[in-house]
Amino acid sequence: MIMTPLVDTDQGTLHLKVMENVKFDLINRTKEADKAVAIWLAVIAGMVAAMVIIGGITRVTGSGLSMVEWRPLLGWLPPLSDEEWQRIFKLYQNSPEYRYINTWMDLSAFKSIFWWEYIHRLWGRLIGVVFFLPFIFFLVTQKIKRRLLSRICFLFFLGGLQGALGWWMVKSGLSSDPSVSQYRLATHLGMAFLILGLLIWTILDLVGTRDVFVSKAIFYHANTVTVLIFLTVIGGALVAGLKAGLVYNTFPLMGERIIPSDYFSVEPYWRNIFENVPAVQFNHRILAIITLFAVASLCLCSHFFCRNDQLLKSIYIMTTLAAVQFLLGVLTLVNFVPEGLAVAHQFTGLCLFGASVVTSWGVSMRSGYSSSQAKNI
Numbered sequence: 001m002i003m004t005p006l007v008d009t010d011q012g013t014l015h016l017k018v019m020e021n022v023k024f025d026l027i028n029r030t031k032e033a034d035k036a037v038a039i040w041l042a043v044i045a046g047m048v049a050a051m052v053i054i055g056g057i058t059r060v061t062g063s064g065l066s067m068v069e070w071r072p073l074l075g076w077l078p079p080l081s082d083e084e085w086q087r088i089f090k091l092y093q094n095s096p097e098y099r100y101i102n103t104w105m106d107l108s109a110f111k112s113i114f115w116w117e118y119i120h121r122l123w124g125r126l127i128g129v130v131f132f133l134p135f136i137f138f139l140v141t142q143k144i145k146r147r148l149l150s151r152i153c154f155l156f157f158l159g160g161l162q163g164a165l166g167w168w169m170v171k172s173g174l175s176s177d178p179s180v181s182q183y184r185l186a187t188h189l190g191m192a193f194l195i196l197g198l199l200i201w202t203i204l205d206l207v208g209t210r211d212v213f214v215s216k217a218i219f220y221h222a223n224t225v226t227v228l229i230f231l232t233v234i235g236g237a238l239v240a241g242l243k244a245g246l247v248y249n250t251f252p253l254m255g256e257r258i259i260p261s262d263y264f265s266v267e268p269y270w271r272n273i274f275e276n277v278p279a280v281q282f283n284h285r286i287l288a289i290i291t292l293f294a295v296a297s298l299c300l301c302s303h304f305f306c307r308n309d310q311l312l313k314s315i316y317i318m319t320t321l322a323a324v325q326f327l328l329g330v331l332t333l334v335n336f337v338p339e340g341l342a343v344a345h346q347f348t349g350l351c352l353f354g355a356s357v358v359t360s361w362g363v364s365m366r367s368g369y370s371s372s373q374a375k376n377i
């Protein structure tokens with residue numbers, strides 16, 4: 001605690017000054033604690049982003065169905081002996097992916113696909129550890145404010161749920177049809193984006209500042225953009241899950257038409273949205289175009305009517321990312337989904353969503369200070 005030398009002998013003034021110093025000291029300590037918690041959450045956010053890339057590589061290298069067991073507690077150890085390799089290879093040989101697609105595979109080829117899925121699962125466990133141990137420390141040292149505690153517990157729950165969703169997704173590819181369900185892939189990817197979004201929001205609540213009033217129009221516009229980006233992401237996951245990027249590899253037309261002739265080939269009609277390959281690809285394109293226009297118009301409006309430099313910066317970054325993401329999507333499609341482009345498209349999508357969350361956070365409080373200051377989370 002900092003004690004200011006007092007020259008005033010009046011008791012009331014003395015009391016006030018001491019109180020002021022105590023308050024100042026408390027605010028400083030709270031800020032430091034917030035910063036420490038924010039750094040911890042930022043490390044987790046970085047690890048979640050890396051997890052999305054590893055997951056993308058696992059998918060595009062066809063490694064996702066190589067581990068047919070789920071051992072949440074013991075599975076962190078890789079096979080350490082020849083016998084163990086033989087055992088898990090035998091398990092894989094009984095899986096539909098091996099029996100229908102990879103019959104040519106020997107043990108060394110199996111090892112190369114095994115490692116990506118193994119690293120994916122190991123990284124997930126590591127995130128759990130990096131989450132849990134500092135959490136206990138922050139809890140014991142009372143660095144996490146009470147209001148924030150429930151959100152952090154919720155994040156921990158979502159992380160656990162995401163692990164279970166991952167296995168639920170893999171399981172769908174171990175049935176008679178050796179490909180994972182597009183519904184489950186979209187749920188798993190969507191949850192990863194939501195977890196990252198909530199992490200970014202919480203970090204900003206702890207250390208971010210919002211200092212300028214923004215109009216209602218920009219508030220709604222920015223939040224609509226975030227929702228549109230998220231919907232496009234889910235649409236992209238359906239494209240990836242159905243391998244719908246391997247047909248109609250032209251842009252902007254699909255088979256010399258804007259709307260493909262087989263858009264409504266599945267009955268009942270609503271199933272086309274989720275299960276018909278040309279329709280799923282078309283919907284992703286349309287959503288991407290609407291999103292790009294919505295981002296561009298937000299950028300234009302904000303450029304002329306918003307005077308918050310920090311907010312403007314995040315909108316400019318988001319607009320650039322949206323343009324790059326659109327271009328990457330087209331390149332991925334017309335080149336028949338090469339691994340490198342597919343992973344870059346997925347990762348830029350994640351950065352774009354992250355930038356939109358930062359923007360939404362920036363517009364979400366229209367009084368003069370940040371929600372952490374306002375609500376004292």
Ligand code: HEM
Nearest residue numbers: 232233236237239240245288291326329330333342346349
């Ligand atoms: C705002 C724009 C866009 C966003 C946010 C976006 C997002 C995504 C996401 C998240 C995926 C799933 C990736 C995965 O799970 O591996 C995806 C897949 C895909 N997207 Fe986009 N996308 C956008 C624009 C486009 C455009 C304009 C095209 C082409 C016309 C396109 C073509 C594809 C294709 C072909 C895939 C499947 C890739 C694969 O199988 O790995 N995307 N997109």
